[in-house]
Amino acid sequence: MFRRTLLGTAAVALGLSLAGAAFAQDKLKVGFIYVGPVGDGGWTYQHDQGRLAVEAEFGDKVETVFQENVPEGADAERVLTQMALGGADIIFTTSFGYMDQTNAVAAKFPDVKFEHATGFKREHPNVSTYDARFYEGRAVMGTIAGHMTKSGKIGYIGSFPIPEVIQGINSSFIHAKKINPDVTISVVWAYTWFDPAKEADAAKALIEQGVDVILQHTDSTAPLAEAAKTPGVIGFGQASDMTEYKPSPRVSAIIDNWAPYYIKRVGALLDGTYEQSAAWEGIAGGEVEIGEITDAVPAEVKAAAEKMRDDIAAGTYHPFTGPINKQDGSVWLADGVVAQDGELAGMNFYVEGITGDIPQ
Incomplete structure (x- = not known):
């Protein structure tokens, strides 16, 4: 028993x-x-x-x-x-x-x-x-940069010379120049996504050139930490809000919100509706968010940036709308023509007004 x-x-x-x-x-x-x-x-x-x-x-x-x-x-x-x-x-x-x-x-x-x-x-x-569509957020940051720079010199820390990064450089410059026709942009290539020491060195080099606005397509907070050492230099949160540097030098941010996409795709696999796809969302879809624009930014500049954000979200404005020439002066987009996604996905050139070469 x-x-x-x-x-x-x-x-x-x-x-x-x-x-x-x-x-x-x-x-x-x-x-x-x-x-x-x-x-x-x-x-x-x-x-x-x-x-x-x-x-x-x-x-x-x-x-x-x-x-x-x-x-x-x-x-x-x-x-x-x-x-x-x-x-x-x-x-x-x-x-x-x-x-x-x-x-x-x-x-x-x-x-x-x-x-x-x-x-x-x-x-x-x-x-x-x-x-x-990170370039949409760069248009908003470029608008702020064009208003806020006193030296007329903007710096950009690039990770790798791929279309996604080149789109951001071009979009930032185009929209800064709309505000300040005399603005210039200097690009330093870090050849890394995340290396705080290299990113800090890049920011320091730009500041030594007289840059007073720094944008970045690298992942650490090191450029903001370096900017904080020099009064009058501002920057932006990259991918995350980077709130520890508010209200300055971090005056706003591009925030990547991947949660809705991950939930959507995992949910589709769970309920049997999953299919192969190619997604490219931006501000309208909620994947690109604009972080708080701090009080270090004048009210009229904040309003201009928010209008840019809202127009992009509404579909009434595209950051790459002609007339836009390539760096060599040749016409890329005629007046009123909007860039097609295929052109953007393969972007391998600077727009007119940016000096220097894109590394190969």
Whole structure:
């Protein structure tokens, strides 16, 4: 009798264990690959906030995993492979330089969904891409910059010379020049997404050139920290609000809000409506947000920037509307002509008025 009870208890325990395992397997496993640390205060931090939003939205229906500080290149393929082998159902690869590795691993795991941020290659049916129209936010920042610069010199810290970054440089300059026709822009290429020391050096070099407004397409708060050392120099939060530098030098920010996209895509996989896609949302879609414009900015400048934001959101204004010439003076967009997405996605030139060459 005693032995039978033990066997019965063991059977029940085994049944519960198997049921628990089945329940665990029913969870959707969602993976994220990050180029920087989750505490960078910028790009990676915002993607991780999106991951946390997925957990909050779906609760015990999902399990999320992530790997931070993954270099772009061969290491990314190794990490992606490990994550797929670990049972991930969908993996978000959150940096441009993961593009080829994402597609290579996707070919080996056709049942896993891969989503690549800021890229354009969808070589397999299980690969989707998503991006944000950061150039829209740059138009707003450029408007503020054009009003606020006293030296007429604006600086820009670029990460890598890819279309996404070049779009931002051009948009910032175009809109600063609309306000101040004599404005110039100097670009320093950091060749990194996240390296506080290099970013600080870039900001310092720009300030030594007389720049009093700094924009950045790198991920750390180091440029703002450097700007804070020189009275009169202002900057902007990049990807995240970077509130610790309010009200100045951080006078506003471009904020990347990935949460709605991540919730939408994970939700589609859960309910069976998931399809391959290529998303490119901006201010109107809520993926690009303009952070608080602080009181360090005059009221009339704030109003002009907010109007720019609202016009873009309403679809009544596009930041790349002609007349716009290329750097060599040739016509790119005639008067009133709006750039097509394909042209922007392949942008590899500066607009007229920017000096210097784009590295190859």
